[in-house]
Amino acid sequence: MKKREIIMLHLQGKYYRFIERETGINRKTITRTCKEYDANQKLLESEELTNEEKDEIIRTIVEVKSYDSTNRKPRKMTAHLLRRLEEIAKGEVKKTNLLGKTHKQQLDGCRVHEMITDEGFDITYRTMMSYWKTIIEKAQEAFIRQDYEYGERVEYDFGEVKLYINGEVVKYHLATFAAPASGFRWGYLYKNQKMDIFLDSHVRFFKMVKGVYAEVVYDNMRNVVSKFIGHKKELNPQLIQMSLYYGFDITTTNAYAGNEKGSVERTVEIIRKRLFTKKYKFTSLEHAQEHLHEGLMMMNQNCKIEEEKKCLRGYKVPYELAVLVESKVDKYSCVCLDNNHYSVPDYLVGKNVKVKKYHDHYDIYANNNYVESHKKIDGVGQYQLELQHYLKTLRNKPGALKHSLALKQCPQLLSIYQTYFKQNEREFIEILLKNTDKHISELPDLLVNKATNKVMVSKSNEVKDAVKTELIKLNQMFGLQQEKEGEETCQLKH
Secondary structure, eight states: OHHHHHHHHHHTTOOHHHHHHHHOOOHHHHHHHHHHHHHHHHHHTOSSOOHHHHHHHHHHHHSOOOOOOTTOOOSSSOHHHHHHHHHHHHHHHHHHHHHOTTOSOOOOHHHHHHHHHHTTOOOOHHHHHHHHHHHHOOOOOOOOOOOOOTTSEEEEEEEEEEEEETTEEEEEEEEEEEETTTTEEEEEEESOOOHHHHHHHHHHHHHHHTSBOSEEEEOSOTTTEEEEETTEEEEOHHHHHHHHHHTOEEEEOOTTOGGGGHHHHHHHHHHHHHHHSSOOEESSHHHHHHHHHHHHHHHTTTSOHHHHHTTSBOOOSOOOOOEEEEEEOOTTSEEEETTEEEEOOGGGTTOEEEEEEOSSEEEEEETTEEEEEEEOOSSSSOEEOOGGGGHHHHHHOGGGSTTOHHHHTOHHHHHHHHHHOTTOHHHHHHHHHHTTTSOGGGHHHHHHHHHHHHHHHHHHHHHHHHHHHHHHHHHHHHHHHHHHHHHHHHHHHO
């Protein structure tokens, strides 16, 4: 660019001194460049030159003159400064050994330049960086491309996704599986990364593919590796139990070697970008799960999972993940689980029940018989009540219905009660008792129909009574008229 600028000004007829002022380039350089250009242009006009000679002159015109710097010695980078940079680099290695490989307090080039200039060395940042990079440069790692057979390997990982649920930003955890042989990807959203969640994702995945892979690959997350003993890893006992049941091998990657399960590392990023960048607002977690499921079906259209399913190990009954606990039903006919209260039928008050605790719901049993299932509450000290559990008690205490929490937790029934049955709680309760076999979603229509029919019958009776009253009045009036006519007839006869 500088050579072009000099030549263009020269062709415009500008003096060397003017070009020097405009470009800031030394006048000797300008003079030499312009004279060489004029001389080469003149040589090209000669007809005695061969094509090779002309090509050589053209290259001289268009190319920038190069200088031989092979024997040039560094002036600023002295041996003393080079040794000091090496000492700083060794100090960085010691710091990394002390703080760990993932620490974020490494010296960058600016800080190193500040250190050496404070110590009195005179060198520019760029010159120093050219040497500093060679000192701290690490050898590039080579990778070995892998090839897996169908059913041989699946990789597991967790990723984070932030969603906007009902006006609130919530962080969810995306459990992902990736099968490198078929290119199949699967994921499910959870509220945390606890052990029960970790195991549940496996049960869901094996159930979905209807088979088991020979090997599942993980990083060194706490759900997989309980602790390190020297260079050995102690695997989580619950994961070992699951692997024994399904019959898959557990493989863990080396520390800080995410590339060893690169398929699933890439899967987390792909799912997050394709499915949750354009759409991130949802009404509920269930809504987000549906969006994820539909998106994964689209992403897996061209994968070979159907071929891989034929090579998977045989599927088994889903692994039981529930934790069995025993709880006593309190006077409010509730069991307390994880600091929240869940209702059971009122005949169980004071009795012990058994509860199967899953990561998202509880199944309650009494005398080995299934009683009720409740969705797990997020929070502390809250109640989840079913009105149908209290009907026998409410029959004896109908006045308690009006302000009962169980009725308030069912807005549809509460609205119907306040509209049609506010003065007749007993009838409301009796209708519910006669329809305990029906689902709670069927009760609102049933209650409304009953109440509407009652109103129609009541209005019909009112009409009948009014008509009857009018008829009686007419009969009375007609009877009096007949009596008067009779008396007048008798008087005429006389």
